Amino acid sequence: xxxKPRLLTxxxxxxxxxxxxxxxxxxxxxxxxxxxxxxQKVFYFHVATAWVGMLGFLVAAAAGxxxxxxxxxxxxxxxxxxxxxxxxxxxxxxxxxxxxxxxxWNTWWTWDPRLTTASIVELIxxxxxxxxxxxxxxxxxxxxxxxxxxxxxxxxxxTFISIRLLRTIHPIVIGSAEAAGQxxxxxxxxxxxxxxxxxxxxxxxxxxxxxxxxxLGELKAAVESLRVKSFQEEK
Amino acid sequence: MFSKLLIPDTVDYMIAGYVVIxxxxxxxxxxxxxxxKKTTEEYRRYTGERD
Amino acid sequence: MKLYLxxxxxxxxxxxxxxxxxxxNLSAMLVFSLLVILIFNFALELDLNARASxxxxxxxxxxxxxxxxxxxxxxxxxxxxxxxxxLLLAPVDRSVIYFGKxxxxxxxxxxxxxxxxxxxxxLYGFNVFQPGFLGVVILGSIGYAAVGTLLSTMVVQARxxxxxxxxxxxxxxxxxxxxxxxxxxxxxxxLPLAEFSIWVNILVAYDLIFxxxxxxxxxxxxxx
Numbered sequence: 001x002x003x004k005p006r007l008l009t010x011x012x013x014x015x016x017x018x019x020x021x022x023x024x025x026x027x028x029x030x031x032x033x034x035x036x037x038x039x040q041k042v043f044y045f046h047v048a049t050a051w052v053g054m055l056g057f058l059v060a061a062a063a064g065x066x067x068x069x070x071x072x073x074x075x076x077x078x079x080x081x082x083x084x085x086x087x088x089x090x091x092x093x094x095x096x097x098x099x100x101x102x103x104x105w106n107t108w109w110t111w112d113p114r115l116t117t118a119s120i121v122e123l124i125x126x127x128x129x130x131x132x133x134x135x136x137x138x139x140x141x142x143x144x145x146x147x148x149x150x151x152x153x154x155x156x157x158x159t160f161i162s163i164r165l166l167r168t169i170h171p172i173v174i175g176s177a178e179a180a181g182q183x184x185x186x187x188x189x190x191x192x193x194x195x196x197x198x199x200x201x202x203x204x205x206x207x208x209x210x211x212x213x214x215x216l217g218e219l220k221a222a223v224e225s226l227r228v229k230s231f232q233e234e235k
Numbered sequence: 236m237f238s239k240l241l242i243p244d245t246v247d248y249m250i251a252g253y254v255v256i257x258x259x260x261x262x263x264x265x266x267x268x269x270x271x272k273k274t275t276e277e278y279r280r281y282t283g284e285r286d
Numbered sequence: 287m288k289l290y291l292x293x294x295x296x297x298x299x300x301x302x303x304x305x306x307x308x309x310x311n312l313s314a315m316l317v318f319s320l321l322v323i324l325i326f327n328f329a330l331e332l333d334l335n336a337r338a339s340x341x342x343x344x345x346x347x348x349x350x351x352x353x354x355x356x357x358x359x360x361x362x363x364x365x366x367x368x369x370x371x372x373l374l375l376a377p378v379d380r381s382v383i384y385f386g387k388x389x390x391x392x393x394x395x396x397x398x399x400x401x402x403x404x405x406x407x408x409l410y411g412f413n414v415f416q417p418g419f420l421g422v423v424i425l426g427s428i429g430y431a432a433v434g435t436l437l438s439t440m441v442v443q444a445r446x447x448x449x450x451x452x453x454x455x456x457x458x459x460x461x462x463x464x465x466x467x468x469x470x471x472x473x474x475x476x477l478p479l480a481e482f483s484i485w486v487n488i489l490v491a492y493d494l495i496f497x498x499x500x501x502x503x504x505x506x507x508x509x510x
Contacts (some may be wrong), residue, residue, distance in 0.1 A: 039245035042252035132444035226281035
């Protein structure tokens, strides 16, 4: 078992401090938005978590391509790690968005393009996990999930475009509040500062989590091969 | 004073939002740690390695 | 190139011959489609007003569900009877198998649709015999069969293959479903083509992109 790299510990501390600072900026530095009130502060971390979700999707698709090209097991571990983290963060982003929407649009849910696409991405992640649990042979599982991650990554932009067109051609706008809620407020400098710092903080946090999850995956793979070996020795 | 009255009171929703993210990430971290411990234990069982 | 096409043709021909012997796939898809239409009719109470806006959705949901049955069956049969291994032994490019199976599945879908559409016309009074609308049906089915064949080849090799296909397939084919429903609605409501031609463009784009990607990755699905 490899010892925990120093760099990883440094990254742990860095991401913790950055997320803490981001929270400080959001709560104490950024002003309260006048039209929506305090709930607008959900926006900063909502976008940041959704960003992490998309980042994970990108990483998973890229890892899929690398796996198919090179056939190295580590790329499969990277892929599943990225999807798992994204699954968690996207779920958080969707719930946070829904909480934000409640007082602003007066409803928990609208079939807004971004919300809908986010939930479809979440379903693709879930399908990815189900696919993995349904295939026992590790090599085959890695190939299939690489392909599925790639397909998901290609189809999502098309889905987003379709839903967006659906909404513009058939406008079901729930009051004019939707325009205000859709990032329609103007960000002043402190808001922008809090916003971009949150994005940066969560990107670092994502990298940190991804590294941890990859280490876990590698350890699991090592245990798996040990298990197979000891099983063969017993025979 | 007057402008402050116009700002809607949505603090509850803000708190709810941040509770969701804290709890969500907390659960994920806990699951990562739990899985790490479990896998480490298994690893030691197979290798007999200490530490 | 000519050899390639002949090989693809052979795979398709093999599927047709097998289907002709018992016709179990086609008849299952067909009966299932009619049942879905029947269920929708009662579940949604498709009166005259509701029909105009809903029936395109009903029609495509029917096609999609029936298509899933066909896809599942088409590859499961290969796997169960050991034909997949036989196909793999054939001295042809793997993509031949993909295109053969995909075109076979597509044709089965189109046959079912060709029977369901006149019935749909008869029941709900929409004129389905417009060249543009039939084009949409074909484009939508192409996209669905292209992605569906690839995924079902994957799924038959999984332990949970009975339940996996729709879960994997539906979220990926959502653009096809949205675009096909909207384009069909445009034809049913006799809107000018310019208003909904964008949906036809999306269908074409989806078909081209996914056929290309499927062509590139299919080798990895049948690697053993």
